[in-house]
Amino acid sequence: MKALLKVAEGPGHLELREVPDPVPGPGQVVVKVSATGICGSDLHIQDDEYKVVPPVVIGHETAGTVAAVGAGATHWRPGDRVTSRTTISTCGRCDLCRSGRTNLCPERRFLGGHVDGGFAEYFVVPEASLLALPAQVSFEAAAVTEPLACCxxxxxxxxxxxxxxxxxxxxxxxxxxxxxxxxxxxxxxxxxxxxxxxxxxxxxxxxxxxxxxxxxxxxxxxxxxxxxxxxxxxxxxxxxxxxxxxxxxxxxxxxxxxxxxxxxxxxxxxxxxxxxxxxxxxxxxxSFSSTPTAWPHALELIASGAVQTEPLVTSKRPLTQWQEAFADARRKAEGKILLVPSS
Ligand SMILES: [Zn+2]
Ligand SMILES: [Zn+2]
Known part of the structure; x- marks a missing residue:
């Protein structure tokens, strides 16, 4: 599949590459990406002002459909419409983790930074990272769940x-x-x-x-x-x-x-x-990133219409045109730009 990776430390070093399709390990789920939003932090990752662990597929504002389920992952079936929390794992033992502030755990690993993310055709995450999309929430609206969860x-x-x-x-x-x-x-x-x-x-x-x-x-x-x-x-x-x-x-x-x-x-x-x-x-x-509790709250706000995320999406571009899309995201002329995996 095609994926947008930070391939090395330092300014730039973003490349669209051909990489193997992910395979779900035990307890993991593979998601087929419908759309992934370009975040300000992705621009900071491009500039090397926000650190990630290369080589890694970036992109963390994503929504899609469950494509494959690993052994022992019991909550999801192929076809389920989902988004993923950005925090993929934490230590689970520190005071911050114990008090629910997992966004601050020193060992936090996040989607699109330590774990391959959503600027790709597929990504794989532990099943507990996923949330089901309410029926009335479109993939475009759902791709904006992550920034809303931060807010x-x-x-x-x-x-x-x-x-x-x-x-x-x-x-x-x-x-x-x-x-x-x-x-x-x-x-x-x-x-x-x-x-x-x-x-x-x-x-x-x-x-x-x-x-x-x-x-x-x-x-x-x-x-x-x-x-x-x-x-x-x-x-x-x-x-x-x-x-x-x-x-x-x-x-x-x-x-x-x-x-x-x-x-x-x-x-x-x-x-x-x-x-x-x-x-x-x-x-x-x-305020940094989001807590686990902010995610269901964000989805409720979208589903009820109290927060409208879809009007914030001002364009959808093929992943192959990421360079132009990133440049446009910097110009601030647009709202949220979504990248859609190219077939
Ligand atoms: Zn973001
Ligand atoms: Zn911790």
Whole structure:
């Protein structure tokens, strides 16, 4: 089969190669990929800013159909529609694992980083990694379960905005618009901030029902949010852009005693005024990947329609055109780009 691999450490080193079809070992399931999304972290993997263990097939935002079941794997049958959690294995013994924070286990191995992932025709995982797709959830919608699970973890499990609170989201890309929808599902009002380069993404935000939008290159973000929210300051500020300048802006947006959730990855150190953090006694919360509990929650939100993932998918391309698709993902003109295995 064709698969997109990080073949060696260092910037670049992504190659589409012919590799053997995976065979399910005991307790494992082979999934035939329908679609796999390009994540910001895949771009960081390409740049070698986010470490994986090459050679490995990358891609972790995936959905498909069970193709083959190994000995002793009893939960799945060929034809079942599934997505896979990204965390494939952890030590199971450390304090983090014991308290359910398996995303932080030092021995965590993840799909598309340590274990061959979804930019391929097939991938193989332990059967416990899979979740069944509700009937009304399409493969396209389901390929976005992983980023939504990350947002559910950050927004609903860590930051926990109250019903009626005001949440500002910096960055209207797929992660920002998923965080915004998760916070709205919790009953919060939402302001979305972006730059003049985000026009297409603002249009997408509007289609998802967000009408409090701020172009920070045309308006001072603090004044604009106050104006849109009738003088209120955001109870929670979410940094989902991972762009230089955005963190400092989020620290400025947060009120005294407020909270900033950092979910974007920058790939490098960024300048920000830590004095603002101190003087306003802000809480800066990091959020990494997802917990096992965030996945069923994410699928419920998609199935109920509380979070729409399909409109975030702005194109589907054959896996063979990965280079162009990765380049387009960097340009931020699009929402989520899905790669579809080429036959
Ligand atoms: Zn991702
Ligand atoms: Zn552990």
């Amino acid at each position: 559910v973890h950050g927004v609903l499990e860590l930051a926990q905005p109250a019903a009626g609170s005001l949440v500002a989201v910096s960055g209207p890309g797929p992660i920002g618009l998923l965080c915004a929808q998760a916070a709205r599902a919790a009953g919060a009002s939402i302001v979305v901030l972006g730059t003049s380069a985000d026009d297409a993404r603002f249009a997408l935000a509007r289609r998802l029902g967000f009408d409090l939008l701020v172009d920070v290159q045309r308006h001072d973000p603090v004044e604009a949010v106050q104006h849109l929210a009738s003088g209120r300051a955001p109870d929670l500020v979410i940094e989902a852009a991972g762009a230089a300048g955005s963190l400092d802006q989020c620290l400025r947006l947060a009120p005294r005693g407020g909270t900033v959730l950092q979910i974007g990855l920058y790939g490098k150190p960024v300048p920000a005024s830590m004095d603002t953090l101190v003087l306003k006694e802000l809480r800066l919360l990091g």
